[in-house]
Amino acid sequence: MRYFENESYSYRNDVLFVEDVAVGDISEKTGTPVFIYSKKHISDRFRQFADAFRDIDHHVFYASKANFNINVINIFRSLGSGIDVNSEGEMIRALKAGVAPQNIILSGVGKTADEIRAGLDSDVLMLKAESEEEIELIAKIAESKNKKARVAIRVNPEVDAKTHPYISTGLAQNKFGINEKDAESLYLKYNNSRCIKFTGIDMHIGSQITSLPPFIEAVEKLSALYFRLKSQGITLEHFDVGGGMGVVYKEENPFSIHEFAEALKPHLRKLGCKILFEPGRFFMANSGILVSDILYTKKNDKKNFLITDAAMTELMRPSLYGSYHNVQPLIRNKYPEIKADIVGPVCESGDFIAKDREIEDLKQNDKIAIISAGAYGMVMASNYNGRRRPPEVIVDGDKYFITRSRETFDHLLYDEKLIKELI
Ligand SMILES: Cc1ncc(COP(=O)(O)O)c(C=O)c1O
Numbered sequence: 001m002r003y004f005e006n007e008s009y010s011y012r013n014d015v016l017f018v019e020d021v022a023v024g025d026i027s028e029k030t031g032t033p034v035f036i037y038s039k040k041h042i043s044d045r046f047r048q049f050a051d052a053f054r055d056i057d058h059h060v061f062y063a064s065k066a067n068f069n070i071n072v073i074n075i076f077r078s079l080g081s082g083i084d085v086n087s088e089g090e091m092i093r094a095l096k097a098g099v100a101p102q103n104i105i106l107s108g109v110g111k112t113a114d115e116i117r118a119g120l121d122s123d124v125l126m127l128k129a130e131s132e133e134e135i136e137l138i139a140k141i142a143e144s145k146n147k148k149a150r151v152a153i154r155v156n157p158e159v160d161a162k163t164h165p166y167i168s169t170g171l172a173q174n175k176f177g178i179n180e181k182d183a184e185s186l187y188l189k190y191n192n193s194r195c196i197k198f199t200g201i202d203m204h205i206g207s208q209i210t211s212l213p214p215f216i217e218a219v220e221k222l223s224a225l226y227f228r229l230k231s232q233g234i235t236l237e238h239f240d241v242g243g244g245m246g247v248v249y250k251e252e253n254p255f256s257i258h259e260f261a262e263a264l265k266p267h268l269r270k271l272g273c274k275i276l277f278e279p280g281r282f283f284m285a286n287s288g289i290l291v292s293d294i295l296y297t298k299k300n301d302k303k304n305f306l307i308t309d310a311a312m313t314e315l316m317r318p319s320l321y322g323s324y325h326n327v328q329p330l331i332r333n334k335y336p337e338i339k340a341d342i343v344g345p346v347c348e349s350g351d352f353i354a355k356d357r358e359i360e361d362l363k364q365n366d367k368i369a370i371i372s373a374g375a376y377g378m379v380m381a382s383n384y385n386g387r388r389r390p391p392e393v394i395v396d397g398d399k400y401f402i403t404r405s406r407e408t409f410d411h412l413l414y415d416e417k418l419i420k421e422l423i
């Protein structure tokens with residue numbers, strides 16, 4: 001079996017540590033399942049990114065949809081990052097974490113009027129627009145507030161990011177953005193609007209992208225649009241490359257951030273404007289694990305099952321996209337290897353963490369770490385089957401902080417009323 005290790009997660013005498021804390025010490029305190037994140041991993045990845053682009057005028061806006069724990073957002077804020085938010089709920093989290101509104105980008109393909117109002121009231125750096133109707137609505141709301149809204153159009157460059165279809169966003173069949181031709185007309189049409197100031201152009205072609213050509217192709221296409229707009233009198237302040245940089249879950253071989261920077265910088269430099277980035281997964285995926293208990297084991301003539309107390313309700317990615325997450329014991333080399341399905345307690349056959357996985361022949365109440373769970377994990381957690389969302393812990397060196405406790409059953413019943421007249 002594979003034992004994943006990185007600079008933050010490693011075995012010491014066969015005991016899994018996150019930074020300088022034994023993972024088992026944390027789960028003993030919090031119970032399982034529990035999400036644990038390494039602050040060192042977040043800071044290291046952020047610094048690598050910033051360093052690779054240090055010689056161009058740029059600003060990173062961490063995409064908080066990957067992990068919106070307010071302490072995670074606060075770590076990014078302290079590193080100098082802005083925050084990309086996809087809803088008013090995420091915006092409120094960023095503001096609560098102390099992020100200045102000028103360091104917030106409000107994204108989202110279907111923002112409601114209330115969300116647009118909230119973005120304008122908070123005076124965020126810019127709102128992205130993804131349809132003409134949205135531009136109209138932003139203009140109308142800005143006018144009612146006597147404001148000029150800062151807007152970037154998300155342009156769909158129609159390139160194939162060669163990633164899972166559910167996380168590909170830059171193709172014509174995807175719901176995201178506006179094609180180049182229509183975007184160009186809209187920039188021209190609304191440029192003299194009293195209530196819209198176009199500040200940028202934006203792309204985001206998908207997530208978990210492991211090869212450079214889709215990025216280069218998209219940047220080339222949108223650079224050409226940037227210059228066409230410039231020649232027609234529209235000079236934009238920002239060019240936003242989006243996020244999507246891939247990470248290693250299994251045996252992927254993604255480009256390094258240095259390679260990414262070297263490939264894109266020649267194109268980006270020519271623009272002469274500020275370059276924005278919105279990575280989420282790149283920073284967070286391998287900063288986090290989900291620790292779970294083996295509730296039961298069982299075997300039949302076809303399969304071995306390890307039944308865990310973590311489920312699709314904590315980590316939906318395997319059920320949603322068939323994603324691979326390494327699974328490994330907190331104490332290793334105790335047993336021979338078997339092949340097993342690692343499955344949760346939720347009443348769905350689609351509730352699995354791993355299928356036919358080589359793993360040690362773990363016993364009841366052994367603990368496991370589900371690796372690479374820092375991005376798109378807790379943010380997708382749900383209360384399906386009446387389950388309580390788990391606690392989240394951040395480790396910093398030899399200290400750890402429980403940043404959020406396990407939900408209580410009162411949370412599950414929050415504001416639900418038993419209406420007597422209904423019977
Ligand atoms: C607009 C936008 N920016 C950034 C991201 C972050 O993507 P990733 O986590 O792959 O870097 C997303 C993810 O879907 C997105 O939709």
